[in-house]
Amino acid sequence: MTPEPTIRRLAKYLELLKNEIANGVEDISTTTIANYLELDPTQVRKDIEYTGIIGKPKTGYNAKELYSEIKKYLNWDNVKDAFLVGAGHLGSALLHYDNLKEYGIQIVAAFDVDRKKIGRKLNEVEVLPLDKLQNLIKRMEVKIGIIATPADAAQEVANLMIEAGIEGIWNFAPIHISAPEHIIIENAQLTLSLAVLTRRMIENKIEKTTMGD
Amino acid sequence: MTPEPTIRRLAKYLELLKNEIANGVEDISTTTIANYLELDPTQVRKDIEYTGIIGKPKTGYNAKELYSEIKKYLNWDNVKDAFLVGAGHLGSALLHYDNLKEYGIQIVAAFDVDRKKIGRKLNEVEVLPLDKLQNLIKRMEVKIGIIATPADAAQEVANLMIEAGIEGIWNFAPIHISAPEHIIIENAQLTLSLAVLTRRMIENKIEKTTMGD
Numbered sequence: 001m002t003p004e005p006t007i008r009r010l011a012k013y014l015e016l017l018k019n020e021i022a023n024g025v026e027d028i029s030t031t032t033i034a035n036y037l038e039l040d041p042t043q044v045r046k047d048i049e050y051t052g053i054i055g056k057p058k059t060g061y062n063a064k065e066l067y068s069e070i071k072k073y074l075n076w077d078n079v080k081d082a083f084l085v086g087a088g089h090l091g092s093a094l095l096h097y098d099n100l101k102e103y104g105i106q107i108v109a110a111f112d113v114d115r116k117k118i119g120r121k122l123n124e125v126e127v128l129p130l131d132k133l134q135n136l137i138k139r140m141e142v143k144i145g146i147i148a149t150p151a152d153a154a155q156e157v158a159n160l161m162i163e164a165g166i167e168g169i170w171n172f173a174p175i176h177i178s179a180p181e182h183i184i185i186e187n188a189q190l191t192l193s194l195a196v197l198t199r200r201m202i203e204n205k206i207e208k209t210t211m212g213d
Numbered sequence: 214m215t216p217e218p219t220i221r222r223l224a225k226y227l228e229l230l231k232n233e234i235a236n237g238v239e240d241i242s243t244t245t246i247a248n249y250l251e252l253d254p255t256q257v258r259k260d261i262e263y264t265g266i267i268g269k270p271k272t273g274y275n276a277k278e279l280y281s282e283i284k285k286y287l288n289w290d291n292v293k294d295a296f297l298v299g300a301g302h303l304g305s306a307l308l309h310y311d312n313l314k315e316y317g318i319q320i321v322a323a324f325d326v327d328r329k330k331i332g333r334k335l336n337e338v339e340v341l342p343l344d345k346l347q348n349l350i351k352r353m354e355v356k357i358g359i360i361a362t363p364a365d366a367a368q369e370v371a372n373l374m375i376e377a378g379i380e381g382i383w384n385f386a387p388i389h390i391s392a393p394e395h396i397i398i399e400n401a402q403l404t405l406s407l408a409v410l411t412r413r414m415i416e417n418k419i420e421k422t423t424m425g426d
Binding site for chain 2: 001002004007008010012015016019036037038073074075076080088089090092093094096097099100103104105143144151168169170174175176178182184186187188189190191192193194195196197198199200201202203204
């Protein structure tokens with residue numbers, strides 16, 4: 001299994017490569033990537049080795065080749081259907097994220113229990129009643145579920161999804177989701193990221209105070 | 214510096230503790246936390262040690278005390294003002310996230326360059342023109358900036374923020390932001406989390422195929 005920090009950095013390299021290719025860059029070295037992203041070149045090289053691509057002695061990598069290898073490695077080279085449950089503000093923002101296709105997924109339907117939301121279209125995607133979720137997962141063989149419900153509904157929604165055949169869940173609800181081992185649960189809970197920000201800010205302050213002693 | 218995975222797990226413990234306290238739980242052990250979140254108890258104990266709180270031999274921790282110590286440790290025990298730049302779909306979702314206060318921040322103003330958005334109120338928060346950003350950061354001594362702009366505007370917005378006195382940036386734009394060392398940049402880019410999901414799903418498949426050989 002590729003370590004999570006490596007996967008996250010590979011996604012960042014891809015972002016950079018996309019820009020560099022758009023700017024006409026043909027070859028790119030680990031040092032260039034490292035400098036741009038303020039990382040250690042050895043780290044960058046190690047991360048890229050996971051994809052199996054081999055660099056050339058002096059020039060590094062062919063930018064387009066590296067781009068497509070990383071894209072394949074992240075499983076972003078083909079677009080998979082995804083279902084979203086919870087058509088609130090966050091769900092709506094995800095539905096309006098037109099570029100998701102570049103990242104390997106496309107939200108093809110949304111589900112909610114709120115009658116005011118059902119039947120509406122959000123960025124061309126219809127909001128359906130939750131009780132249609134399981135049938136549609138089976139019929140369309142959807143493997144990716146996105147949970148953007150309140151915390152107290154999330155586990156129940158996850159259970160419905162898994163029972164119907166979902167293999168990976170992208171969870172935005174602020175709660176831990178229990179699932180059988182073979183199901184992938186990825187927490188995109190914004191609050192976990194916010195914790196890193198606010199803690200680092202206080203650490204910065206502590207450091208400054210200590211240095212001033 | 215506390216390792217990032219520890220900070221993220223502490224935020225998850227807090228979530229769990231909140232529920233447990235609401236359910237009337239008074240004491241909680243690392244084993245209970247570990248079981249619930251499917252983690253190693255030693256890991257949980259190590260994480261909690263960072264906060265400085267000391268458990269009791271048999272019962273573990275007083276749930277309320279642990280809750281308040283972790284909250285303090287994450288810098289969530291006081292509400293700090295934050296400015297948001299980019300009042301699109303994601304920005305709007307963040308503005309509607311009423312519970313942010315529980316996580317130590319409150320978005321007090323939003324900024325955009327789009328005339329159609331300026332002047333509107335999103336969940337009681339007014340959208341102001343971007344050219345007022347720097348003055349207001351200085352006047353209100355705001356230290357936290359949130360970037361929810363398209364990628365090509367993000368670095369410029371970050372520069373404006375930092376120049377005016379912002380010390381920590383929560384970045385949702387899909388681009389690397391360069392900043393002086395003393396500025397905290399926390400990437401909440403959803404695509405990095407999505408990469409972990411899609412990669413893990415393909416790893417699962419590879420594993421299954423290999424096992425079937």
